[in-house]
Amino acid sequence: MKRILLSICTAVLFFSCSNDDNSSGINDVNAQAEANFYALKVGNSWNYKNYTYNNNTQEYDYSGVIDSVKITGIQIINDNTYFEFTTRTSGNDNGNLLLNANGVSTELLRDSLGNLVWETGKIKFTHSDFSERTLNEQSWGTTFETLQTGINNFEVEAGTFPCINSERYAKSNPDETLLPGLDKIYYTDGVGLVYETLSFVSSNIPVVERRLDTYSIE
Numbered sequence: 001m002k003r004i005l006l007s008i009c010t011a012v013l014f015f016s017c018s019n020d021d022n023s024s025g026i027n028d029v030n031a032q033a034e035a036n037f038y039a040l041k042v043g044n045s046w047n048y049k050n051y052t053y054n055n056n057t058q059e060y061d062y063s064g065v066i067d068s069v070k071i072t073g074i075q076i077i078n079d080n081t082y083f084e085f086t087t088r089t090s091g092n093d094n095g096n097l098l099l100n101a102n103g104v105s106t107e108l109l110r111d112s113l114g115n116l117v118w119e120t121g122k123i124k125f126t127h128s129d130f131s132e133r134t135l136n137e138q139s140w141g142t143t144f145e146t147l148q149t150g151i152n153n154f155e156v157e158a159g160t161f162p163c164i165n166s167e168r169y170a171k172s173n174p175d176e177t178l179l180p181g182l183d184k185i186y187y188t189d190g191v192g193l194v195y196e197t198l199s200f201v202s203s204n205i206p207v208v209e210r211r212l213d214t215y216s217i218e
Contacts, residue, residue: 003200003202004138004140004200004201004202005098005198005199005200005201006143006168006169006170006181006182006183006198006199006200006201036111036190037111037114037127037187037189037190037192038109038111038116038125038187038192039190039191039192039217040071040083040109040110040111041071041083041217041218042071042072042073042074042083043070043071043216043218044070044071044215044216044217044218045068045069045070045071045215045216046068046069046070046192046193046212046214046215046216047066047067047068047069047212047213047214047215048066048067048068048069048193048210048211048212048213049062049063049065049066049157049210049211049213050062050063050065050066050067050099050100050208050209050210051063051208051209051210051211052096052098052099052207052208053205053206053207053208053209060209063091063092063096063099064091064092065089065090065091065092065096065099065100066089066090066091066213067087067088067089067100067210068087068088068089068090069085069086069087070085070086070088071083071084071085071086072084072085072086072106075108077108077119080110080112080119081110082108082109082110082119083108083109083110084106084107084108085106085107085108085109086104086105086106087100087104087105087106087107088103088104089101089102089103089104089105090102098198098207098208099208109124113128114126114127114128114129115128115129125166125185125187125193126147126166127147127164127187127189128147129147130146130147130149131146132144132145132146133145133146135168139173140172140173140201141170141171141172141173141179141201142170142171142173142176143168143169143170144168144169144170144171145166145167145168145169145185146166146167147164147165147166148164148165148166148167150164151163151164152165154186154188154194154195156194156195156211156212156213157211157212157213157214158194158211158212158213158214158215161186161188161191161194162188162189163186163187163188163194163195164186164187164188165184165185165186165187166184166185167182167183167184167185168182168183168184168185169181169182169183170201179201179202180201180202180203180204181199181200181201181202181203181204182199182204182206183196183197183198183199183206184196184197185197190217191212191215191217193212194211194212195209195210195211195212196209196210197209197210198210
């Protein structure tokens with residue numbers, strides 16, 4: 001089987017949207033978002049360190065790649081308010097294709113009934129829906145994600161957080177055999193994303209870990 005990535009995309013997704021004149025609405029949106037699970041407020045920021053798996057040592061080495069994420073504004077699309085996440089990636093001078101490329105990218109997200117969704121309507125993460133979600137269907141198989149029950153303390157560079165997590169996995173076509181690859185995504189209330197992995201469907205060892213290093217939440 002080809003070395004197919006389990007995750008939909010390692011890089012932050014790009015979107016092409018029209019900018020509305022919404023500066024007057026930022027204060028109102030911030031007031032509503034002061035306390036929310038995904039920390040959706042203009043000005044909030046997160047720094048993530050990327051680690052890659054070392055086959056020789058069987059440990060994860062710091063790659064030097066940092067994703068600096070900040071909510072830089074809002075956009076109103078179809079009467080829904082989306083927060084603009086701007087990610088600046090640095091340190092990927094060798095062009096590691098498993099990690100985000102150096103540069104700046106943006107994505108638009110909002111909270112819809114506990115679901116963190118893109119303006120396309122697709123769900124990036126959920127803290128309330130425990131059903132199996134289909135993420136991607138291809139000729140070789142289908143990728144799914146399921147929110148797990150329970151809260152676990154999870155430690156990263158930024159500290160220890162009480163987290164919920166979802167698991168991303170794939171099943172082959174047409175027999176629906178569960179493939180070895182498994183990604184885990186951890187979020188914590190009021191901070192957002194804490195940790196996530198990137199795997200190939202053919203391996204039970206993730207090739208990349210992305211860990212929260214520092215953050216600033218207002």
